[in-house]
Amino acid sequence: MAVGVFDLFSIGIGPSSSHTVGPMRAAAVFAEELKASGDLEKVASLRVDLYGSLAATGHGHGTMTAILLGLEGFHPEQILPEEVEDRLATIAETGTLQLAGAVALPYGVKDMVLRPLTILPRHTNGMTFTVADAAGETLHQATFFSVGGGFIVREGEEDAALKELAESKKELPLPFRTAAELLGRCQSKGLSIGEIMLVNERASRTEAEIRAGLLHIYSVMEGCVEVSLKRTGLLPGGLKVRRRAPDWHERLMKETLDQDPDFRDPKYWQEWVNLIALAVNEENASGGRVVTAPTNGAAGIIPAVLYYALHFAPGMDQATQADRDDTIVKFLLTAGAIGVLYKEQASISGAEVGCQGEVGSASSMAAAGLAEVMGGTPQQVENAAEIAMEHNLGLTCDPIGGLVQVPCIERNAIAAAKAINAAKMALWGDGTHRVSLDEVIVTMRETGKDMSSKYKETAMGGLAVNVVEC
Ligand code: SF4
Numbered sequence: 301m302a303v304g305v306f307d308l309f310s311i312g313i314g315p316s317s318s319h320t321v322g323p324m325r326a327a328a329v330f331a332e333e334l335k336a337s338g339d340l341e342k343v344a345s346l347r348v349d350l351y352g353s354l355a356a357t358g359h360g361h362g363t364m365t366a367i368l369l370g371l372e373g374f375h376p377e378q379i380l381p382e383e384v385e386d387r388l389a390t391i392a393e394t395g396t397l398q399l400a401g402a403v404a405l406p407y408g409v410k411d412m413v414l415r416p417l418t419i420l421p422r423h424t425n426g427m428t429f430t431v432a433d434a435a436g437e438t439l440h441q442a443t444f445f446s447v448g449g450g451f452i453v454r455e456g457e458e459d460a461a462l463k464e465l466a467e468s469k470k471e472l473p474l475p476f477r478t479a480a481e482l483l484g485r486c487q488s489k490g491l492s493i494g495e496i497m498l499v500n501e502r503a504s505r506t507e508a509e510i511r512a513g514l515l516h517i518y519s520v521m522e523g524c525v526e527v528s529l530k531r532t533g534l535l536p537g538g539l540k541v542r543r544r545a546p547d548w549h550e551r552l553m554k555e556t557l558d559q560d561p562d563f564r565d566p567k568y569w570q571e572w573v574n575l576i577a578l579a580v581n582e583e584n585a586s587g588g589r590v591v592t593a594p595t596n597g598a599a600g601i602i603p604a605v606l607y608y609a610l611h612f613a614p615g616m617d618q619a620t621q622a623d624r625d626d627t628i629v630k631f632l633l634t635a636g637a638i639g640v641l642y643k644e645q646a647s648i649s650g651a652e653v654g655c656q657g658e659v660g661s662a663s664s665m666a667a668a669g670l671a672e673v674m675g676g677t678p679q680q681v682e683n684a685a686e687i688a689m690e691h692n693l694g695l696t697c698d699p700i701g702g703l704v705q706v707p708c709i710e711r712n713a714i715a716a717a718k719a720i721n722a723a724k725m726a727l728w729g730d731g732t733h734r735v736s737l738d739e740v741i742v743t744m745r746e747t748g749k750d751m752s753s754k755y756k757e758t759a760m761g762g763l764a765v766n767v768v769e770c
Contacts, residue, residue, distance in 0.1 A: 302472055303643045304501055305510075305636030308594045308665075309517045309602075310450055312376040313384060314584035315704035317595040318425055318649050318757070319354060319361030320376070322446025327370025329452070330429040331400040334440050335373075340400055344434040346371070348412045352424035353651035354446065355414035356758040360537060360702025362587055364409040367427070373401040376450065381588050399431075416758070422455065423447050424651045424756065448649025448657065449594045472500045477644045479682050479737035482637060486678035493681050494634040494672050501633070511629050518628045521591050521603040525576055528583035535585045537703040545579035569612040570717065577604040577713040585705045594639045594648045597655075597704050598662035600712035605666035605719045606631050609673050627673045635669035638685045641737065646745035650697040651757040653748025659708075659715045660692030660744060664737075666719035671726050679731025686737040687722035688715075693740070694747055696755035698762025707763060 312321040327348075334340050348371075354363050365388050369379060372387060391397050391408060399405045420426035423445040430441040443455035474489065474496050476482040485496050501510050529549050535541045552571055555564075580600035584590045593602040609631055610616060610624055619627070642648050642661040650658045664685040671684035692715065700706045754761025 302475070302500070303640050304504065305497060305633055305639075306513060306517075307451070308449065308592075308636050308639040308643070309514075309632060310377060310592045311517070311520050312450055312590060312592045312596065313366075313379065313381065314362075314587045314590050314596050314599075316361040316363075316597055317450040317592045318446045318448045318651055319358060319363045320366040320587075321450035321592060321596065322425065322448075322452050323354065323363050323427060324366035324370035324374065324376045325450060326427060326444035326446065326452045327367045327429065328373060328375050329444070330440075330442050331371050331373050333442070334431060335400040335402070337440060339431075339439045340403055342433045342439060343399060343403055343405065343431045345432045345436075346399065346405055346407050346411075347428075347430040347432075349415060349428040349430075350412055351415045351426035351428075352419045353416075353757045354425045354427055355416040355418075356760065357699065357702030358414070360699065360759065361704060364412050367412070368397055368407075368409065371400070371407075371429075372398050384587060419753075420445070420455070422453065423649075424753070425649070426455075448647055448652060449643070450592050472503055474499050476637075476640070479641055479685075479741070482641070483678055483682060492634070492672060493637045493668065493678050494630045497633040497637040497640075511625070514629045514632045515625055517591055517632065518606065520589065521580070521593075521606070524583050524588065524590050525579040525603065527588060528579040531583075531586070535582060535703075535705055536587070537585075537701060537705065539701050539703055539705055541585075541703075541705045541709070543582045545575060545582050548575050548578065569608060572611065573604045573608050573716050573720065574713040576607045577601060577716045578709060580604070581704075581709040581712045585703065585709065594642070594661060594665065595650070595658045597650060597699075597708050598658040598712060598715070600709075601659065601662040601716045601719060602632075602635055602666045602669070604713070604716035605670050608716075608720055609670050613670070613674055631669035631673050634672040634681060635665035638665045638668040638737075641741060642744075645738070645741045647748065653744060654695060654751050654756050655697040655711070656689070656692050656695040656744050657748060658697070659711050660689050660695055662712075663692055663715040663719045663722070664689040666716065667722040667726070670720060670723035674723065674727055676723070676727055677731050680726045680729065682737045683729060683731055683733045684719075684723040684726035686733065686735060686740050687725055688719050689737070689740045689744060690735060691718060691722075693744055694751075696751065696762050697757045698755055698764045699757070699759055700764050700767050702759040702764070706767070
């Protein structure tokens with residue numbers, strides 16, 4: 301299947317798309333296959349091997365617990381946050397999981413085999429599931445890779461997946477792999493970037509379904525903020541990071557009521573953008589329901605910039621509900637088109653290319669979405685995406701304690717501001733610029749390749765080793 305907007309914006313749980321959502325999905329696929337094979341009842345033992353980055357930062361990212369839930373048959377897009385807590389408490393209490401929801405098996409987080417120094421050839425986020433019968437004979441075994449953004453690939457099927465991707469792209473009415481091709485399509489068809497994406501999405505859904513689906517995605521983003529603003533206290537994991545969004549919200553509401561708008565800080569919008577980014581990422585860090593956009597570590601950037609588009613962009617104070625819905629749909633389609641370019645030519649996985657692939661890609665996608673809804677031409681939109689990534693190049697991934705909290709939460713707020721600035725800079729130009737988006741995407745990919753593995757979601761370098769955990 302060609303990568304579409306609903307692959308880039310999917311509903312999942314925190315804190316990480318590559319370390320939580322992907323592993324849960326892989327474990328659920330393994331459990332389903334086992335059930336379908338008819339061997340489920342014969343299973344007497346289970347073994348889970350985690351490699352590379354999954355083993356190095358899995359504890360902080362909730363990888364192991366996500367796998368337990370997947371093995372029970374839960375999928376990240378369906379499981380409710382309360383079910384997560386309930387099932388994990390039961391597994392911890394009884395020391396037993398329900399394999400594929402049907403066979404009780406003594407198994408827990410402590411039984412998983414961690415191999416942080418073993419990197420499988422396809423990707424650093426590797427995992428192998430093996431089940432055996434009472435005689436110790438292997439019944440079923442499969443290795444998967446979580447390649448970023450919740451996407452999974454099975455070992456041995458990489459070529460088939462690539463072939464399938466190429467085939468499905470042929471079926472798209474307006475396929476594109478690079479920004480140059482995308483701009484070429486815009487020019488030849490007289491369409492915007494968001495409209496090109498819409499034409500392609502219509503190959504698999506009706507326009508009404510696409511619209512309803514994207515509005516639902518935004519409603520989940522809003523719901524995530526709403527829940528987060530009600531939760532106080534420390535985030536889980538032992539870093540003692542305090543949730544700040546509820547206090548900030550209270551303060552902003554007070555300022556909104558007390559201050560004369562004429563004497564307000566002209567950068568008032570900035571506080572709201574920061575608030576939304578923090579709220580989403582605090583909820584993500586606590587394992588709550590979020591939209592992967594395009595990853596969970598970077599999940600706050602697109603909601604924050606879209607919030608800006610809906611509340612502070614010129615003319616939006618007069619907007620009807622239909623105008624607001626149009627803005628949401630157009631923004632997400634355009635951001636999705638830019639996300640496709642990163643998936644196609646580079647990576648959105650922090651374990652593969654560092655944080656530039658997660659926060660950088662999200663910032664670039666958000667900048668493009670904002671430029672488009674503010675009336676940018678395709679060239680200005682491409683320029684906005686390029687500026688946002690250019691100034692995130694080299695960004696490393698070094699989460700303290702392997703938790704998606706520091707630097708991740710604040711980094712989303714900063715990257716949202718960069719996206720808004722990038723869109724405004726592009727809109728003040730005429731779309732011509734020196735560095736193309738394709739050049740910057742290739743640079744991101746090559747920089748990621750050269751980056752030491754210490755800085756690629758292993759918590760072995762940067763802030764992760766220079767800040768004392770307490
Ligand atoms: S530093 Fe960036 S890539 Fe790494 S976990 Fe945090 S948000 Fe994700």
